[in-house]
Amino acid sequence: MKPAPFAFRRPATLEEALAALAEEPGAKVLAGGQSLVPLLSMRLAAPSMLVDINALPGLGHVRCSSDGGAAGVRIGALARHAHVLASTEAAEVQPLLAMALSHVAHPTIRNRGTTVGSIVHADAAAEMPMVLRLLEGSVDVASVRGRRTVPAGELFAGPLESTLAHDEIAVEAFFPALPEGAGVAFQEIARRHGDYALVGVAALVETDGGEVVRARVGFVSVSDVPVVVDVTDSLDDPAGKALAELDPAADIHATAAYRAHLVKVLTPRVLADAVHHARERNT
Amino acid sequence: MTTKLFGTKVPRVEDQRFLRGQGRYVDDLLTDDPRLLHAAVLRSPHAHARITDIDVADVLDVEGVLAVWTYDDLVDAMAQPLPLLIPHPTLTHGRTQYALAKDEVNYMGEAIAFVVAVDRYVAEDAVARIRVSYDQLPPVVGIAAARAADRLVHDDVPGNVGARMEQENGDARAAIADAPHTLRLELDVERSACTPMEGRGTVARWDPDTSRLTVWSSTQTSTGVRGCVAAKLGLDLAKVDVITPDVGGGFGVKINHPWPEELLVPLAAMTLGRPVKFTEDRREHFISSAHERAQVHHVEVGFDDDGRVLGLNVEFWHDHGAYTPYGLIVPIITSTQLLGPYKPANYRVVFESLYTNTVIVTPYRGAGRPQGCFVMERTMDAIAAYLGKDRTEVRSTNFIQPDEFPYEHGLVFQDGRPLTYDSGDYPASLEKLKTLVGWDEFEDFRAEMAAQGRRVGIGLACYVEGTGVGPYEGAHVHIETSGKVKVATGLTTQGQGHQTAFAQIVADTLGVRFEDVEITTGDTRKMPYAVGTFASRAAVMSGSAIHLASLRAREKALRIAAEALEAAEDDLEIVDGVVSVRGTDASIDLGTVAVLSNPLRYAFDEASKAATQFSVGDPGKPPVAEDDEPGLEGKDFYSPERSTFANGMHAVIVETDPDTAEITILKYAVVHDCGHLINPMIVEGQIQGGVAQGVGGALYERMEYDEAGQLLNASFMDFLMPYVTEVPTTIDIDHLETPSPLNPLGIKGAGEAGVIPSAAVFAAAIEDAERPYKPTLAITAMPISPSELFDLRLAHADVPAEAIAEETR
Numbered sequence A: 001m002k003p004a005p006f007a008f009r010r011p012a013t014l015e016e017a018l019a020a021l022a023e024e025p026g027a028k029v030l031a032g033g034q035s036l037v038p039l040l041s042m043r044l045a046a047p048s049m050l051v052d053i054n055a056l057p058g059l060g061h062v063r064c065s066s067d068g069g070a071a072g073v074r075i076g077a078l079a080r081h082a083h084v085l086a087s088t089e090a091a092e093v094q095p096l097l098a099m100a101l102s103h104v105a106h107p108t109i110r111n112r113g114t115t116v117g118s119i120v121h122a123d124a125a126a127e128m129p130m131v132l133r134l135l136e137g138s139v140d141v142a143s144v145r146g147r148r149t150v151p152a153g154e155l156f157a158g159p160l161e162s163t164l165a166h167d168e169i170a171v172e173a174f175f176p177a178l179p180e181g182a183g184v185a186f187q188e189i190a191r192r193h194g195d196y197a198l199v200g201v202a203a204l205v206e207t208d209g210g211e212v213v214r215a216r217v218g219f220v221s222v223s224d225v226p227v228v229v230d231v232t233d234s235l236d237d238p239a240g241k242a243l244a245e246l247d248p249a250a251d252i253h254a255t256a257a258y259r260a261h262l263v264k265v266l267t268p269r270v271l272a273d274a275v276h277h278a279r280e281r282n283t
Numbered sequence B: 001m002t003t004k005l006f007g008t009k010v011p012r013v014e015d016q017r018f019l020r021g022q023g024r025y026v027d028d029l030l031t032d033d034p035r036l037l038h039a040a041v042l043r044s045p046h047a048h049a050r051i052t053d054i055d056v057a058d059v060l061d062v063e064g065v066l067a068v069w070t071y072d073d074l075v076d077a078m079a080q081p082l083p084l085l086i087p088h089p090t091l092t093h094g095r096t097q098y099a100l101a102k103d104e105v106n107y108m109g110e111a112i113a114f115v116v117a118v119d120r121y122v123a124e125d126a127v128a129r130i131r132v133s134y135d136q137l138p139p140v141v142g143i144a145a146a147r148a149a150d151r152l153v154h155d156d157v158p159g160n161v162g163a164r165m166e167q168e169n170g171d172a173r174a175a176i177a178d179a180p181h182t183l184r185l186e187l188d189v190e191r192s193a194c195t196p197m198e199g200r201g202t203v204a205r206w207d208p209d210t211s212r213l214t215v216w217s218s219t220q221t222s223t224g225v226r227g228c229v230a231a232k233l234g235l236d237l238a239k240v241d242v243i244t245p246d247v248g249g250g251f252g253v254k255i256n257h258p259w260p261e262e263l264l265v266p267l268a269a270m271t272l273g274r275p276v277k278f279t280e281d282r283r284e285h286f287i288s289s290a291h292e293r294a295q296v297h298h299v300e301v302g303f304d305d306d307g308r309v310l311g312l313n314v315e316f317w318h319d320h321g322a323y324t325p326y327g328l329i330v331p332i333i334t335s336t337q338l339l340g341p342y343k344p345a346n347y348r349v350v351f352e353s354l355y356t357n358t359v360i361v362t363p364y365r366g367a368g369r370p371q372g373c374f375v376m377e378r379t380m381d382a383i384a385a386y387l388g389k390d391r392t393e394v395r396s397t398n399f400i401q402p403d404e405f406p407y408e409h410g411l412v413f414q415d416g417r418p419l420t421y422d423s424g425d426y427p428a429s430l431e432k433l434k435t436l437v438g439w440d441e442f443e444d445f446r447a448e449m450a451a452q453g454r455r456v457g458i459g460l461a462c463y464v465e466g467t468g469v470g471p472y473e474g475a476h477v478h479i480e481t482s483g484k485v486k487v488a489t490g491l492t493t494q495g496q497g498h499q500t501a502f503a504q505i506v507a508d509t510l511g512v513r514f515e516d517v518e519i520t521t522g523d524t525r526k527m528p529y530a531v532g533t534f535a536s537r538a539a540v541m542s543g544s545a546i547h548l549a550s551l552r553a554r555e556k557a558l559r560i561a562a563e564a565l566e567a568a569e570d571d572l573e574i575v576d577g578v579v580s581v582r583g584t585d586a587s588i589d590l591g592t593v594a595v596l597s598n599p600l601r602y603a604f605d606e607a608s609k610a611a612t613q614f615s616v617g618d619p620g621k622p623p624v625a626e627d628d629e630p631g632l633e634g635k636d637f638y639s640p641e642r643s644t645f646a647n648g649m650h651a652v653i654v655e656t657d658p659d660t661a662e663i664t665i666l667k668y669a670v671v672h673d674c675g676h677l678i679n680p681m682i683v684e685g686q687i688q689g690g691v692a693q694g695v696g697g698a699l700y701e702r703m704e705y706d707e708a709g710q711l712l713n714a715s716f717m718d719f720l721m722p723y724v725t726e727v728p729t730t731i732d733i734d735h736l737e738t739p740s741p742l743n744p745l746g747i748k749g750a751g752e753a754g755v756i757p758s759a760a761v762f763a764a765a766i767e768d769a770e771r772p773y774k775p776t777l778a779i780t781a782m783p784i785s786p787s788e789l790f791d792l793r794l795a796h797a798d799v800p801a802e803a804i805a806e807e808t809r
């Protein structure tokens, strides 16, 4: 359980980091290391170089703005899960962040793992990639070629695969604020507290005068990539609609049928919670 | 004996060190020795294959690699299979592996090559460069495949059967045939493992100047390792020291020995003339240490209208993995300890111990008892359900009564001795448990919960545990001239609190201060005669030996003090290390007694002048009497005729989610009887740890092998050891103390108790929670996950809704 040999860089500026990545095709970014280091130790990944971004300045922020078109939470690449979770302001601007983050791993891992790293790691069993998709957020990425903004809908390519080029660093994630009249909710079932979910479900509903005008549901661990389903038109059987787009698989912890069953149990529950949340916020 | 410390909750002296990170484990040793080398092992990626070629040419190019061994490099005893530690007449086809695979591998993880390099990173790089050619063979995975025997693990073991053993008391089949009622059950338990926090590890240093080998190993038997190392490497026993430093948990797996690395590390150290270390990593622990528990059982039981068992016939199949280094201990324990606190009028048990192409099986905390308890308690529950009786009533009907001890079962136990229970009071234990868990009030609670749409269930399980198996343990007690007491016992310690519990015994027996006692365990330099720490035996065996050795030291102290104080021995007492004549001011401290015990020619300090030739002694007599020896010491051994039988009963209340099938523990209660308690806090810690491990075994952990014999969950990511969040925050514990008549302190072992009834008690409670809704649902296989409970619900019809409404009204 020792990694294969690799070169190690710990640049002090973003430019140096991007240059190092551009020069070394086998290089990988190291953020909190909570996903990457186990892969290295088990020799499931053997990059030729690690570019450790932990010394880069100005990336540890959790910044909230609650007005205007860009209302939301901006999370820098070095903001740890724990930091985001601790931000009461972020929880007010977008309550789903804290709701979901409390299910991400355990405190020790949240102290080190980054929310942006989790997003670009693109695990369909992880909470935050799905949350970003559900909220229709985006990620800002940089490379020697410049900067671009990738909308969440274009971020996830396949299992554990994002659309980022190998030499790109995600510098910031943007989670839009929860609009007025909207509500969110999150529930998941995991084998042990803090484990990756067997099934996780989040909902975002928008209401108008108490009526649901838009309802979307996101799913964890029942597909290869984070999936979000619009169920506005099928509120009588949202899980049925969702299951048509999901692909629950069997693994050593649960059968596919059990996962599908949990989708059926959780989807209406989470939608009801989100509607309740919307109403609560309005009163 | 005064009973000052014995029986009190003395805080554990080892905790400060452990909690502050000051424990010293094998991996901490020699870390600043620049000459230290590190080993890594190439392990078979296949469950079953013939090795046609091993090419190590690429390895020697790797900078920092010093040597690589394969089977062809081994000679003499090292080229022979590893020892079969516990032979048994019915183990007709016992097989053990080689230190490095010879021609064939029989499980994924079997050691093939051993690389030594300047650090573990380089050693692993080198391992990755060894090229092995295999002819894959079809693997045998699981008990069904082993029984079918379409394929063989070992060509020369027909039917994959290593052993077949049968014991019978009475005529069980005839009794069942004549019984008014009969039931049959099929009961499965899956594989799990000890998974201690610290894996295996060995460090060895060879001193060429003195031709001495020092081995540090994370083992449960340093004397066992010493014997094997000496024999395998062709060394005189006197040239080998084995020391067990702090051990980060064993739970059974470290009693098996020698592991290949326990021999290869010393071999490498001797060959290369530099110290060598092997530290097993987590993946290696999963695929190359040992597992346990997998058994399939077929039960036939005949009983009368009261539920009294007239005949019990159990056949079971035990999966012992690819080899049998530890013999048949696990299935023998199942076959005998299955009986628990009950006395079926006729009992027959037959087992087959089967080869599979999986990791070897050796005892894991509980060692076959969890399976036996599961079988017996599921049977009791089935009888109660069949007769419509309360589950505690059926159990009471079958209990051995307090006036029936010693109770002979007419069987032979794992130590080769008759299975004879020494003491216990099962009816009293059951009464305590019913009160503790609220058994009689449970139906009210169930109804209250049902009204809220919640499902709850209660289960109980009883066990008897043979503890303190022989052959012996010893102790050496030395009172130094400072008055400090140094005690050595040979068995090892892996965190149980031996330093504390043993010091309590010494302090009381000798009459010295607890703080003045220091205990050394598992160091063959200090006590070369010992067996090891397993089968809940340390307190019984070494505790008794330490007590006896302390008595001897005390006897001698009194004799010398009586002379010095010119008093009769009977008038003396020892309190806080001072011997005094009762009711007078005359006294002498034990340090001075120690000075007087050793006639000196040379004084080395003020106190020792008292023992020199012109100060003491009768010039007409030899300074050391003919039947005496110098020094204030006591040495003794304890070797009981047979095991002592502890017992206990657990109950659990669980909630099962009607929608998600999640299982939540609401209350866990334990009544425990291990005779006299040396330190109730330590016993309770053992119970709590055991229960936590039992929760793992019942609800979370299993070894997930696929058909090819690949272990799919060889990491803590997928092998679901429960977190602190999964185990009950409180466990209600009550004790009963029925002393053992077999040892001077009246104690019984407590190390495994917490884990034994888990599978049984959870199966019972989950089934009980489901039964009102699914009357035919039976839990017959453990562990159980929510996904599996969901499947079971699908497989069984509902009770019509009106019936439930009727019931709860």
Ligand SMILES: Cc1cc2nc3c(=O)[nH]c(=O)nc-3n(C[C@H](O)[C@H](O)[C@H](O)COP(=O)(O)OP(=O)(O)OC[C@H]3O[C@@H](n4cnc5c(N)ncnc54)[C@H](O)[C@@H]3O)c2cc1C
Pocket: A028, A029, A030, A031, A032, A033, A034, A035, A036, A037, A077, A103, A104, A105, A106, A109, A112, A113, A114, A115, A116, A117, A118, A119, A120, A121, A125, A126, A127, A128, A164, A168, A169, A170, A171, A194, A195, A196, A197
């Ligand atoms: C025991 C355990 C339990 C866990 N449970 C959960 C869980 O329940 N839910 C969950 O969501 N996660 C879980 N995780 C994962 C955890 O959340 C990780 O921290 C997270 O997935 C990755 O963040 P990191 O900062 O540690 O990234 P790293 O491990 O450093 O990197 C992960 C990957 O992302 C890339 N990367 C990271 N940051 C950037 C960046 N800024 N730009 C470009 N590429 C980047 C790396 O190159 C690497 O490929 C668990 C981890 C552990 C060890």
